[in-house]
Amino acid sequence: MPKKTFKQALNEAHFHEMRRDPRVIVMGEDISGGIGASGEMDAWGGSEGVTKGLYTEFGEARVVDTPLSESAIIGAAVGAATTGLRPVADLMFADFLGVCFDQIFNQAAKFRYMFGGKAVTPVVIRAMIGAGFRTAAQHSQCLYPIFTHIPGLKVVIPSNPYDAKGLLIQAIRDDDPVIFLEHKLLYGVTGEVPDGPYAIPFGEAKVLRDGGDVTIVALALMVQVAMDAAELLSKRGIEATVIDPRTTSPLDLDTIVESVEETGHLVIVDESSPRCNIATDIAAQVADVAFHALKGPIKMVTPPHTPVPFSPALEDLYLPSAEKVAQAVEISLRSRRGAA
Amino acid sequence: MQLSREDLLLAYRRMRRIRDFEDRVHIEFAAGEMPGFVHLYAGEEASAVGVCMNLTDEDMISSTHRGHGHCLAKDTDVNGMMLELYGRKDGICGGKGGSMHIADLSKGMMGANGIVGGGPPLICGAALTAKTLGTGNVAVAFTGDGGSNQGTTFEAMNFAAVLKLPVIFVFENNGYAETTASHWSVACKDIVNRAQAFGMPGISVEGTDFFAVWDAAREAVARARAGGGPTLMEVKVPRFYGHFEGDAETYRAEGEVAALKRDHDCLKIFRRRVVEAGLLSDADLDLVDAEVGDEIEASVMLAKSSPMPGPEDLLTDVYVRY
Secondary structure (H helix, E strand, O other), X not given: OOEEEHHHHHHHHHHHHHHHOOOEEEEEOOOOOOOOOOOOOOOOOOOOOOOOOHHHHHOOOOEEEOOOOXXXXXXXXXXXXXXXXXXXXXXXXXXXXXXXXXXXXXXXXOHHHHOOOOOOOOOEEEEEEOOOOOOOOOOOOOOHHHHHOOOOOEEEOOOOHHHHHHHHHHHHHOOOOEEEEEEOOOOOOEEEOOXXXXXXXXXXXXXXXXXXXXXXXXXXXXXXXXXXHHHHHHHOOOOEEEXXXXXXXXXXXXXXXXXXXXXXXXXXXXXXXXXXXXXHHHHHHHHHHHHHHOOOOOEEEOOOOOOOOOOHHHHHHHOOOHHXXXXXXXXXXXXXXXXX | OOOOHHHHHHHHHHHHHHHHHHHHHHHHHHOOOOOOOOOOOOOOHHHHHHHHOOOOOOOXXXXXXXXXXXXXXXXOOHHHHHHXXXXXXXXXXXXXXXXXXXXXXXXXXXXOOOOOOOHHHHHHHHHHHHHHHOOOOOEEEEEXXXXXXXXXXXXXXXXXXXXXXXXEEEEXXXXXXXXXXXXXXXXXXXXXXXXXHHOOOEEEEEOOOHHHHHHHHHHHHHHHHOOOOOXXXXXXXXXXXXXXXXXXXXXXXXXXXXXXXXXXXXXXXHHHHHHHOOOOOHHHHHHHXXXXXXXXXXXXXXXXXXXXXXXXXXXXXXXXXX
């Protein structure tokens, strides 16, 4: 299978779906890039180049450069989705979604319910998440818990190029509003990606590694941290299962619970800030339905409850590391229930 | 005059239906028969009907929290609306939306909206669909004077102008945003002046005059359909009731509402105009009054005797598939 970057995988997903369905459009600031500059209409392809080339093939009717106005971009995408298009809106940094929460929380997420099942709103909102890029507090947040909280939204967070392509294709084909979040440190990561289109269903976790001693759940960039931790632990004689839920809404709790019933230990690695995040959500749900299986405390490895710092020295301290995850696993194993 | 006798009768019927619907809801709400938040549109009928008489079912509108008039002007089913206000299972939104969220996409009604300023960005999307698919449809965002101050509305106007979208931004200025007077809260003298900032034509209309609204909207709709981009319309209308039902209206001058009802009632003005011009007779209009009266009465009786939703309805309609 050919190797491609996360960014190339996303780009291919756009091409496949726009060729397949003429109702698919992309929109956002700089989405073609450089309108009005030197006549070059396909200059930038979005801030990360994910949509590069689309303008040349599909033209301005389907590759819509917009003014810088997040509420209008997302509102128009939602309105277009409700009236027959299938827009993919690029909002760059997920932090900017803050200025269009109304369009996401109150409009897109609720149309179907409020209108008695008569609305279909197949909009995809793409945005970047994550720290580690020295982009400081307003360009580094992992905001997926906020969207996961809202009924009516689906939330997708790929961790590798193969999943990125398959999940984006599913997102574009999906009839519900989808928040699709891409960790900015993953764009350059390579992996095997088929040339043709394929869709990965939502709500199906991926088991990346099988081990009988502990279950580690992680998302996005933290999947790699969890895998590195599993390697460290293996050298110390501890074997970990690593699970990537891939989507937090819907969430594949069954796969996590089945694994915890085998291992008896659960460690969750979550880059979002620690209160009311995905780690606390999974911890609570597992404790609720599988308390009997837990042999030790559920441990959560997250950043501290602070905005993301700028200084590299501080940001490196902020992020969870493989060593911190390994320590959390060892603590859970040491404090086994019933042990003296 | 380009309106046929049938058009005039339809315009009157739609305005009368809104008025009677609202007056009846006012009574029913005061009697404690109706749950929730209800915001009435009475007094503003000529605006909704004057604009929407220029639209087809394929032309989308977005509305406000004061949405009943826009729904009825777009010919949304009266019974479905009344049942919805009563929270009944067979309401047009299955009892899940209520007064503030009535929608009928089949009639081009994209929803009343509980968020002030929520509609204009959304309607740009409907216009984007029309432009992308080349349907020739137009989209209308109804917003109040309060909504005219929202940033989302400014963004939407710039967005529509830049992309030359077929949108009409209709600002129904009823003088109050909730309880705050628009002469205080709107910094420029008139909302219509804001059109200039976005490079679009602006027109100010006396909203008690159905014909003035209809004329202005006709021109704006024609421009939008021809690819001429957006238009801003400020429609000056009276508000006969409070911000919400139950509002004591202590912020209004004594006698203000009575004077509005006496001198600025669009239904009376319409009747006088068409009868004096010999276009319709009092008898024609009286017949419409009687028919609409019966229709509203029947809708209330139906709503009161209709079943509530059950536990099986709580979890449906959240997703298409989850």
